[in-house]
Amino acid sequence: MSQAALASLLPLPVAIPLCGAAAAPLLARLSRKLPVIVSVAALAGSAAVLLLEAPSVLRGRVIAHYMGHWTPVHGQVLGIAFAADPFGLLLALAAAVIGAILMLYTLSELGGLGPRELGGYACLFQLLIAAVIGAALTADLFNLFVWFEVAALSSFGLAGFFLERPLALEAAFKILVLTTLASFAVFIGAGLLYAETGALNFAQLHGSLAGHITTPDAIALGLLVAGFGTKAGLVPFHGWLPDVHTAAPGPVNALFSGIMDSLGVLAIARIVFQVYGTAHTPVLGLLMTLGLISALLGAIMALAQDDLKRLLAYDTISQVGIIVVGLAAGNAAGIAGAIYHLVNHALFKSLLFLAAGTIVHRTGLTKLSQMGGLARHMPVVAAAFMLGVASIAGVPPFNGYVSLSLIHQGLQDGHETVPYVLTLVAQVITLAALGRAAWLAFFRRRAEDYKWRDTLRPGMLAGFASLGACCVAFGVAGPVVLRRLMAPAASSLLHPGQYAAGVLSGSAKLAALRIPFDYFSPAELVSVAVSVAVAAILAWGYLRIREPLVIRALRAIHTGSANDYAAYAIAGTLAAIAVLSLG
Amino acid sequence: MIVVNYLAAVALLCIGLYAVLTRRNMIKMVMGLSLMEASTYLFMISLAYRSGSTAPVLLSPPPGQSAGSLVHGNVADPVLQNFCLTAVVIGVAVTAVFLSVVVRIAQHYRTLDAGQVREMRG
Numbered sequence: 001m002s003q004a005a006l007a008s009l010l011p012l013p014v015a016i017p018l019c020g021a022a023a024a025p026l027l028a029r030l031s032r033k034l035p036v037i038v039s040v041a042a043l044a045g046s047a048a049v050l051l052l053e054a055p056s057v058l059r060g061r062v063i064a065h066y067m068g069h070w071t072p073v074h075g076q077v078l079g080i081a082f083a084a085d086p087f088g089l090l091l092a093l094a095a096a097v098i099g100a101i102l103m104l105y106t107l108s109e110l111g112g113l114g115p116r117e118l119g120g121y122a123c124l125f126q127l128l129i130a131a132v133i134g135a136a137l138t139a140d141l142f143n144l145f146v147w148f149e150v151a152a153l154s155s156f157g158l159a160g161f162f163l164e165r166p167l168a169l170e171a172a173f174k175i176l177v178l179t180t181l182a183s184f185a186v187f188i189g190a191g192l193l194y195a196e197t198g199a200l201n202f203a204q205l206h207g208s209l210a211g212h213i214t215t216p217d218a219i220a221l222g223l224l225v226a227g228f229g230t231k232a233g234l235v236p237f238h239g240w241l242p243d244v245h246t247a248a249p250g251p252v253n254a255l256f257s258g259i260m261d262s263l264g265v266l267a268i269a270r271i272v273f274q275v276y277g278t279a280h281t282p283v284l285g286l287l288m289t290l291g292l293i294s295a296l297l298g299a300i301m302a303l304a305q306d307d308l309k310r311l312l313a314y315d316t317i318s319q320v321g322i323i324v325v326g327l328a329a330g331n332a333a334g335i336a337g338a339i340y341h342l343v344n345h346a347l348f349k350s351l352l353f354l355a356a357g358t359i360v361h362r363t364g365l366t367k368l369s370q371m372g373g374l375a376r377h378m379p380v381v382a383a384a385f386m387l388g389v390a391s392i393a394g395v396p397p398f399n400g401y402v403s404l405s406l407i408h409q410g411l412q413d414g415h416e417t418v419p420y421v422l423t424l425v426a427q428v429i430t431l432a433a434l435g436r437a438a439w440l441a442f443f444r445r446r447a448e449d450y451k452w453r454d455t456l457r458p459g460m461l462a463g464f465a466s467l468g469a470c471c472v473a474f475g476v477a478g479p480v481v482l483r484r485l486m487a488p489a490a491s492s493l494l495h496p497g498q499y500a501a502g503v504l505s506g507s508a509k510l511a512a513l514r515i516p517f518d519y520f521s522p523a524e525l526v527s528v529a530v531s532v533a534v535a536a537i538l539a540w541g542y543l544r545i546r547e548p549l550v551i552r553a554l555r556a557i558h559t560g561s562a563n564d565y566a567a568y569a570i571a572g573t574l575a576a577i578a579v580l581s582l583g
Numbered sequence: 584m585i586v587v588n589y590l591a592a593v594a595l596l597c598i599g600l601y602a603v604l605t606r607r608n609m610i611k612m613v614m615g616l617s618l619m620e621a622s623t624y625l626f627m628i629s630l631a632y633r634s635g636s637t638a639p640v641l642l643s644p645p646p647g648q649s650a651g652s653l654v655h656g657n658v659a660d661p662v663l664q665n666f667c668l669t670a671v672v673i674g675v676a677v678t679a680v681f682l683s684v685v686v687r688i689a690q691h692y693r694t695l696d697a698g699q700v701r702e703m704r705g
Binding site for chain 1: 600603604605606607609612616619620623626627630631660662663666669670673676677680681684685687688691692697698700701702703704705
């Protein structure tokens with residue numbers, strides 16, 4: 001297909017799920033499960049259009065489409081641009097495909113809900129995925145804000161979806177407070193940047209900011225990083241994340257953790273690399289700090305949790321931290337590893353949350369201390385969970401191994417020794433937390449027997465099988481994935497000038513990037529083996545000791561009060577602004 | 584003169600933020616967030632203003648000016664005003680969701696105190 005035809009198809013991946021969302025509550029009147037079936041079809045259709053674009057874009061092309069054909073005049077842009085670069089396309093595709101899988105899973109897991117609930121659920125679900133795809137494809141700052149708000153509104157609805165549960169209400173209030181504060185930050189940031197440069201299009205902004213960066217520009221950058229950091233769940237903007245995950249059903253957890261978080265990371269990456277460039281501000285140092293704090297705090301808090309879903313939610317904070325550390329390394333290996341890990345995280349965390357959701361849904365138990373011996377009762381769920389744990393652990397041949405190795409390689413290439421060591425520490429604690437959870441839930445002996453007897457339904461099996469297969473495939477085919485998918489995506493972030501040229505002219509070619517990667521690197525294999533061993537000892541030890549002071553202190557900070565979480569977020573925002581405008 | 588606008592925006596922002604950070608009554612927190620929202624609109628509109636400018640409307644221009652002179656002349660920035668229009672619409676929706684959640688919380692917990700609605704912590 002010609003470039004022009006491909007470009008004109010770009011709005012479709014967003015438009016299809018938006019139509020599906022609008023139709024869902026109406027379809028629910030015809031038949032109970034119809035909205036869910038239609039949304040599987042809509043998301044698959046969206047993925048199909050993105051796949052149509054993929055061959056051309058992943059060969060390193062940037063394709064742009066201007067809404068209503070308001071094309072640039074002398075480099076000045078008024079219209080809203082959608083631009084597909086390898087980075088955005090990859091994440092949009094991941095969102096659409098995983099969204100379709102989650103919907104398929106929903107069909108058998110939440111199929112018992114009434115028509116009104118299923119209609120509303122399918123509507124909000126598709127809205128959120130449309131927002132993530134829109135954010136991945138847009139090349140306009142204000143349009144990005146709008147997608148942020150669409151994602152925010154639908155996430156409020158999904159967080160409070162089970163309104164009968166008081167926990168869900170509490171969680172919904174916290175996500176509302178923090179996301180609303182974040183939206184103010186993004187809004188003021190976008191407005192300041194526009195007032196300063198007169199541009200909203202990423203390409204035009206890149207041109208205006210190339211020379212030097214004024215203080216208002218730096219303040220805007222701080223606000224944007226803080227705002228999108230809230231969506232990504234970076235510490236100290238993370239207060240909403242564990243609570244929302246504790247209260248929501250499994251597929252919604254997977255949607256929030258796997259897909260919605262990537263909106264925040266994606267927006268930060270675009271703004272930092274493709275709009276501002278990394279030369280003039282200490283933004284990479286800021287991201288490195290935020291990433292390391294998130295990685296460590298998330299991992300430690302995960303180790304201390306008794307609630308299975310809450311544990312996985314804190315692990316999400318930790319993994320997002322690792323991804324941001326990879327971005328902050330700023331070199332080809334680090335960025336490619338970060339993008340790789342972002343996709344991997346969406347896959348394995350969705351798998352883990354679906355497994356956890358199945359357990360909670362079937363047994364009614366949420367606490368690890370009440371579970372035990374589930375491996376015998378639910379072998380498929382246990383296998384899926386263990387596959388997810390192995391992927392996070394970075395055990396070859398699963399997908400986490402390749403992405404973590406790349407991030408480590410990026411940190412070593414940049415001679416960032418301290419971050420490298422801290423990343424490894426976070427990795428060991430994460431592994432200990434998940435190993436502890438797996439032991440307590442699946443393998444420990446449990447005195448009394450479970451009451452339920454229920455077989456797995458086809459939709460659930462399809463969900464587990466497809467996500468698990470992706471985890472293995474992305475690990476086994478690591479070098480190919482890196483060369484074909486991740487290297488072009490990293491190239492897009494590393495060559496903002498070429499991305500900008502593509503957005504302005506409608507089509508441009510990105511420089512090819514070669515990232516050396518040794519699958520059987522002895523150092524990396526040894527480091528994996530050592531961290532698994534240390535993690536096993538740590539998990540074993542943690543089960544036997546009283547809660548250490550560090551964990552008690554960290555628990556005390558997480559007071560559960562929306563006021564306190566808002567205060568942390570505001571303090572973080574002010575600190576980010578101070579670092580960027582004074583540094 | 585426009586400085587007064589900025590000062591008012593900052594004052595509103597601070598009052599709203601004070602309410603969000605220190606009030607435990609959920610309705611007051613929502614009011615605080617609404618105040619902060621209003622301050623962002625005032626800020627944006629003030630950013631759009633240029634000294635002595637008129638509205639960027641080309642039909643029936645003000646006395647002494649033609650449509651042509653307006654195109655090249657001193658007009659307020661319409662893009663930032665568009666920002667505000669969009670954000671007002673979004674803000675209404677968010678406030679509606681906010682208040683409905685608060686109503687449900689009040690029904691379930693029989694309290695509006697955010698300090699008492701914190702089963703999930705640590």
